[in-house]
Structures are given as structure tokens and as C-alpha cells.
Amino acid sequence: MHFPLRRKISAVLRHRPCDVVHAVDGVDLAVSRGEIVGLVGESGSGKSTLARCVVGLYKPTAGQVLFHGKDLTAQRTRQERRRIQIVFQDPYASLNPRMTVRQVLRELLATHQIVPRAQIGRRSGELLGLVGLGPRFLDVYPRQLSGGQRQRVSIARALALEPEFLIADEPVSALDVSVQATILNVLIGLRDRLGLTILLVTHDMAVVRQVSDRIAVMYLGKLVEVTETEAMFSDPRHPYTCALLAAVPTLTPERKSEAAAVIGDPPSPVHPPSGCRFHPRCPLAAPLCSEQEPSLVPGPDLPSHLASCHFAWTAAPISRSAEEGHAMRSQLESDNGGSAHEVGDDRHR
Amino acid sequence: MLEVQDLTVEIRSGRSIVRPIEHISFALDANETLGLVGESGCGKSTTLRAIIGLLPRGGRIVGGRILLDGRDLVKERRAELQRVRGRSVAMVFQDPMSALNPLMRVGEQIAEGPRAVLGYSRGHAREWVADLMRRVGIPDPERRVNAYPYELSGGLRQRIMIAIALSSKPKILLCDEPTTGLDVTIQDQILKLLVKLQDEEGLSIIYVTHDLAVIAQLARRLAVMYAGRIVEVGSVRDVFAAPSHPYTLALLRCAPRADRARTGLTPIGGTPPDMMAPPSGCRFHPRCPLAVDECASGDFPLVTVGSAHATACIRWEECAQYAHKGLVMVRE
Numbered sequence: 001m002h003f004p005l006r007r008k009i010s011a012v013l014r015h016r017p018c019d020v021v022h023a024v025d026g027v028d029l030a031v032s033r034g035e036i037v038g039l040v041g042e043s044g045s046g047k048s049t050l051a052r053c054v055v056g057l058y059k060p061t062a063g064q065v066l067f068h069g070k071d072l073t074a075q076r077t078r079q080e081r082r083r084i085q086i087v088f089q090d091p092y093a094s095l096n097p098r099m100t101v102r103q104v105l106r107e108l109l110a111t112h113q114i115v116p117r118a119q120i121g122r123r124s125g126e127l128l129g130l131v132g133l134g135p136r137f138l139d140v141y142p143r144q145l146s147g148g149q150r151q152r153v154s155i156a157r158a159l160a161l162e163p164e165f166l167i168a169d170e171p172v173s174a175l176d177v178s179v180q181a182t183i184l185n186v187l188i189g190l191r192d193r194l195g196l197t198i199l200l201v202t203h204d205m206a207v208v209r210q211v212s213d214r215i216a217v218m219y220l221g222k223l224v225e226v227t228e229t230e231a232m233f234s235d236p237r238h239p240y241t242c243a244l245l246a247a248v249p250t251l252t253p254e255r256k257s258e259a260a261a262v263i264g265d266p267p268s269p270v271h272p273p274s275g276c277r278f279h280p281r282c283p284l285a286a287p288l289c290s291e292q293e294p295s296l297v298p299g300p301d302l303p304s305h306l307a308s309c310h311f312a313w314t315a316a317p318i319s320r321s322a323e324e325g326h327a328m329r330s331q332l333e334s335d336n337g338g339s340a341h342e343v344g345d346d347r348h349r
Numbered sequence: 350m351l352e353v354q355d356l357t358v359e360i361r362s363g364r365s366i367v368r369p370i371e372h373i374s375f376a377l378d379a380n381e382t383l384g385l386v387g388e389s390g391c392g393k394s395t396t397l398r399a400i401i402g403l404l405p406r407g408g409r410i411v412g413g414r415i416l417l418d419g420r421d422l423v424k425e426r427r428a429e430l431q432r433v434r435g436r437s438v439a440m441v442f443q444d445p446m447s448a449l450n451p452l453m454r455v456g457e458q459i460a461e462g463p464r465a466v467l468g469y470s471r472g473h474a475r476e477w478v479a480d481l482m483r484r485v486g487i488p489d490p491e492r493r494v495n496a497y498p499y500e501l502s503g504g505l506r507q508r509i510m511i512a513i514a515l516s517s518k519p520k521i522l523l524c525d526e527p528t529t530g531l532d533v534t535i536q537d538q539i540l541k542l543l544v545k546l547q548d549e550e551g552l553s554i555i556y557v558t559h560d561l562a563v564i565a566q567l568a569r570r571l572a573v574m575y576a577g578r579i580v581e582v583g584s585v586r587d588v589f590a591a592p593s594h595p596y597t598l599a600l601l602r603c604a605p606r607a608d609r610a611r612t613g614l615t616p617i618g619g620t621p622p623d624m625m626a627p628p629s630g631c632r633f634h635p636r637c638p639l640a641v642d643e644c645a646s647g648d649f650p651l652v653t654v655g656s657a658h659a660t661a662c663i664r665w666e667e668c669a670q671y672a673h674k675g676l677v678m679v680r681e
Contacts, residue, residue, distance in 0.1 A: 042532035042533065042534060042535075043503075043532055146620060146621075176388040176389055176559065176621070177388065177559060177560075177600065177603060177604045177605075178388060178599070178600065178603050178616060178617040178621075179616070180603075180604075180605065180614075180616075181603040181604075181605070181614035181615060181616035181617075182616040184605070184614055185614055185616065203532065203533060204533075204605070205533070205607045206562075206604070206605040206606055206607035207605045209605070209606070209607055209609075209610070209611070210605040210606065210611055210612070210614060211605075211611075229611075230610055233607075233610070243534060244533065244534065245607075246537070247533045247534045247536070247537035248533055248537075248562075248607045249536075249537070249540070249560065249562035249563045249565065249566045250562050250565065250566075250606070250607055250608035251561060251562050251565045251589060251601070251606065251608065252565070252608055262534045262537075262538075264488070265502045265504055265505065265535070266502075266532070
């Protein structure tokens with residue numbers, strides 16, 4: 001069963017009286033039941049803001065969050081709030097230090113009347129079981145738990161309300177790598193056994209490759225590429241995606257190029273660049289890119305692969321190395337009959 | 350160039366005594382990068398701080414030697430160490446926002462070292478600072494030299510940290526997870542900068558991280574640490590191809606990979622040890638799928654298993670076989 005979660009959100013955060021941060025700007029994203037979608041981006045991309053809009057912590061400035069076709073953007077009822085839940089990044093900050101695990105779960109189960117009072121204890125034990133924790137963890141305080149255990153308690157807490165849709169905002173970034181695997185396996189297990197739909201927000205391309213079915217890449221408030229996981233890794237179409245993939249360190253470094261994947265620092269979200277927001281740092285930038293913003297469009301024979309770049313679907317696929325990208329650009333220049341101005345001449349090669 | 354022999358550090362706080370590192374031995378040659386890899390609490394940062402003499406209050410070296418060009422730093426007096434710090438050995442810290450002085454312009458912070466250690470005049474230092482900022486890739490250095498740390502992005506701040514470390518022309522750079530918390534594209538820039546600087550300046554680098562992939566990109570050799578001990582050391586190529594310690598193998602297997610399609614993640618069973626009361630014998634044995642009775646007591650010094658490749662595991666041959674066959678070890 002398919003449920004569209006279409007939203008066009010422009011969440012605007014007041015920065016100074018006149019300045020406005022366009023944290024998320026015109027994002028359309030649909031998530032199907034039982035999918036794990038990875039929402040990827042670096043700091044300032046707007047992914048956390050988008051996640052919080054979906055779960056209802058922020059009210060979008062414009063646009064809608066549609067759940068099973070129903071608009072959730074206005075005030076949500078208690079029923080509605082149950083259906084989408086969130087797990088936060090910092091396991092040390094997101095649990096109330098003065099409540100035991102049992103108290104946390106009881107509060108939720110009782111307030112929302114999930115089960116009769118008499119069964120709260122049993123249900124709490126079951127919830128911990130779903131995340132691989134034994135019943136002895138019910139009567140401990142967060143300070144007695146490790147980061148990984150706390151994160152699992154946060155997941156159990158999110159599951160207490162029996163949501164259909166779970167948003168995990170950087171759930172493993174604060175954890176050691178040996179613990180990451182445990183948490184990620186818990187999430188995958190929940191999807192497999194409970195049919196849970198998951199939006200995994202992260203900056204970690206390795207995590208997203210191992211866990212998600214589809215990936216959406218954000219840059220400075222906009223979606224730049226959306227497609228199935230393996231398609232994104234084997235055939236990235238947006239230069240930012242290519243740069244992101246090229247920048248990720250791997251255990252097999254022989255295949256990487258010498259030049260840094262992308263130049264300079266991300267621009268300020270208060271004054272985003274004109275046209276395509278990535279153009280000042282893009283190896284393929286042409287004059288068109290600073291004038292006209294590209295839209296997120298699918299490829300000619302690839303309806304499920306979307307990219308927002310003027311050159312995403314031109315003849316040759318965009319490669320990952322800066323040198324090849326540069327060569328391709330020269331080719332495009334001669335094809336288009338014009339000259340592309342050099343962007344960022346001061347960068348090192 | 351730098352040789353650490355049997356180094357042990359103790360930290361006293363109140364009544365409790367903890368030994369964050371014990372019997373640590375490794376060597377660093379000229380012009381090479383050594384990776385020091387392990388998870389939180391394994392003692393990798395403590396090792397760096399012991400070398401440069403910046404242990405926390407209550408911490409002291411209680412055993413071993415740190416030989417820098419033949420001189421034992423452990424025996425040196427504080428005044429001597431002060432001269433070594435900055436001049437021969439410098440450190441790049443993890444979080445630039447905490448490590449930089451928020452009230453001083455970055456140019457002044459970079460100049461502090463050369464003025465104190467090299468005796469540069471103000472004018473000479475200013476030139477040196479601008480040049481250094483250019484070499485670490487800070488655009489528009491003449492203007493940026495007067496900036497305060499809060500005005501700069503994370504990537505630029507970390508470049509300032511590297512400039513400060515290089516300002517007194519050290520031969521050895523100790524890097525304590527300098528890219529943790531930075532965006533991956535910025536991390537990529539910083540790592541490539543370090544490679545470039547090492548080439549140009551002839552530096553030796555010890556790079557501490559929990560990320561094996563970063564080590565693959567940066568270092569030629571690595572040492573894997575667990576619970577205050579070194580469990581395996583060797584060239585990156587050898588250690589990745591034939592991990593000879595179950596912890597190394599487990600680390601390699603459990604980390605999500607960006608360069609492979611979905612393979613399934615294998616976590617390491619059990620929990621990291623409590624350093625106040627570490628396990629007896631081999632500290633990894635409670636979590637080790639290959640553990641036998643002998644592992645629970647005794648000492649486990651490094652034994653050579655290949656050319657410049659050593660491990661602390663007595664069952665390293667079985668371990669290498671598992672690695673070779675690509676098998677996943679499951680603890681019963």
C-alpha cells in the first residue's frame with residue numbers, strides 16, 4: 001500500500017529582523033510504506049529542519065505534509081501525532097535524566113492509552129525486547145546506560161506509540177562504530193518485522209548505503225538528487241552528489257583522485273547564491289547556472305531517478321573526478337557553442 | 350625519529366587510579382604518517398598527550414620512555430619540554446571552537462608560537478603568519494588574519510589550528526581527530542591538505558581517529574588500540590589484507606562501507622570495558638569469538654607475524670584464516 005507524503009515546504013527561520021534563513025525551500029518528497037529513505041546532506045542542508053517539519057516540531061512556512069493523503073501541517077490531533085515519531089541524534093541529551101526507562105514508557109503508554117493500565121508493564125518489556133534490551137533495563141536511569149543503549153531506549157520510546165513512520169535524525173553519529181551496527185540492525189529489523197517506514201537523516205554516506213532503499217540528497221535547502229541507493233552510487237547525476245561521494249573516505253583509497261572533491265566552504269543559507277545554489281562550487285558551472293535555477297527532473301528513461309542540474313541528463317554521465325569533469329565541461333562548452341566562465345580560478349588543482 | 354617504548358600513564362582522581370594506557374610501544378619514522386585507531390576510551394588521545402606533555406591534571410607517566418632523536422622526554426625537566434613542544438612536536442586538536450581562544454584574532458594566535466619559541470619580531474611574525482595561512486589554503490589571508498574564530502567556518506578554523514601547529518616549524522605533527530564533526534567534503538579538503546603539507550614540509554604525522562577509512566586515505570602504517578593497549582600494528586595494506594587480531598577484524602567488518610553495496614552489518618558483541626576495572630589477561634577476551642581459557646590471564650606482548658606487522662593475539666593464525674576466507678565470526 002502506497003502512501004504519499006508530498007510536501008512543499010519553505011520553512012523559514014527568523015535570523016535577524018530583516019534576514020531570513022531559507023532552511024528548506026520548495027522540497028517535494030514522497031515516501032512509500034515500508035521504505036527506508038535516506039535523507040543526506042551536510043550541515044546547513046536543511047535535512048534536520050525538514051525532518052522536524054514532518055514530525056510536527058516545526059510548522060512549515062508554506063506547503064504541506066500529507067500523510068495518507070491527509071494534510072498534517074495544521075495542528076495535529078493526538079491520534080495523528082502518534083503515527084509519526086522521531087529519534088534524535090544525541091542519546092545523552094534526549095532522555096530525561098530523572099526518569100527511569102519504565103517511567104518514560106509508562107508515561108507514554110498511559111497518556112495515549114495504548115494498552116490497559118494493567119498491561120503497561122508487560123508492554124514496556126516487549127518494547128525493550130524489540131530493540132534487543134532485556135527487562136532488567138526497565139528500572140535504570142539514563143546515566144547508567146551507554147550511548148548505544150540510550151539510543152535503543154530512544155527507539156523503544158518512539159515505538160511505544162506504535163507509529164507507522166519513524167524519523168531517525170542522525171541516530172548513530174554520536175556512537176562508536178561497533179555500536180552503530182547494532183542500532184542500524186535494529187532499524188532494519190523493525191522495518192522487516194513491523195513494516196515500519198523510516199526516514200533516516202544522516203550525513204554519513206556509508207550508513208545510508210548499507211541501510212536505505214532510496215536516497216534523497218539535499219544542498220542548502222533544496223533537493224538535488226533522489227533515486228534508489230545503488231543507482232545513486234553507480235550513476236550519480238548531480239555534481240554535488242558526485243562531489244559528496246568522492247569526498248567520502250573508503251577502505252580502498254586507490255580509486256580516488258588527487259584533487260579535493262569540492263572547493264571552498266558552503267555559502268550562507270541567509271543569502272543563497274543565485275540560480276543553482278551549488279554553482280559557485282561546481283566544476284561544471286556555466287553562465288546558465290548562475291541565472292536559472294534547475295528543477296528536479298527525472299532522466300529520459302529513468303523515471304525514478306531525479307536530479308536538479310542543467311547538465312544532469314546530457315550525453316555522458318558525470319564522472320566523479322574533477323579532471324574528467326573539467327574535460328567534460330570543455331566538451332559541453334564546444335557543444336553549446338559558447339564559453340563557460342571559469343568559476344573559482346583561485347582553487348588549487 | 351620518535352620511539353615510544355613501554356609507555357604507561359596513570360591518572361589519579363580522588364581515590365581512584367586509572368591506567369588509560371599501558372605498555373604502549375611504537376615507532377615513527379621521518380616523513381611518515383602513522384595512524385592510531387580505536388574507539389572512544391581506548392587511550393589514543395592520552396597517548397598523544399603523553400608524548401607532547403599535556404596530560405590532564407592528576408595524570409603522569411609512570412613507566413616507559415619517549416625517545417625523540419635519542420633523548421628521553423619522560424626524563425626531561427619541564428623547561429626542556431617547553432622547548433620541545435611546538436619546536437619539534439606540535440598538536441592539532443579535535444574541536445577548533447574549544448581549542449582556539451575566542452577573544453584573540455587568529456593571526457595573533459598563530460603568531461604566538463613563533464614569537465615565543467623562535468623569537469620572531471612582530472613584523473617578521475606577521476609575514477610568516479600570512480604566508481602560513483596561504484600554505485594551509487586559507488583564501489584572502491591578509492584580510493582573514495584579523496578575524497576572530499567565531500567569524501570563520503569549521504573548515505577554516507581547523508586550517509587555523511593546523512597553521513598554529515606548523516607555526517614553530519615542528520618536525521612531528523600529532524593530530525587528535527581533527528576532522529571529527531566536520532562535513533565530509535570539508536574533511537576531504539583537510540585530509541588532502543595534510544597530505545600536501547607532509548610532502549612539502551617533510552613532516553611526520555601521528556593521526557588519531559576512530560575511522561579506519563580516514564586512515565586508509567592518509568597513513569601508510571597504523572596501530573590499533575583497545576582498552577589502553579596496542580593490539581595490532583603494521584602497514585595499512587598488511588593490516589587490512591590480513592588482520593591478525595580479532596578486534597581489528599571485527600572493526601573492519603562492523604563499519605558500514607560506502608564502497609560496497611549492502612552486505613549486512615556485524616556488530617561486535619558485548620560492551621567496551623570499564624577502564625576502572627579492566628578484564629584480566631587479554632582485555633578483548635570477554636568479547637572475542639576466538640577466546641580460549643589462556644586468554645583470560647597473563648601478558649600478551651606484540652609478536653611479529655609478518656614484515657613490520659605485529660599482533661597481541663595468541664590465536665592470530667586462526668584470525669588471519671577467518672579474514673582470508675571472508676568469514677564472519679560469531680561468538681557463541
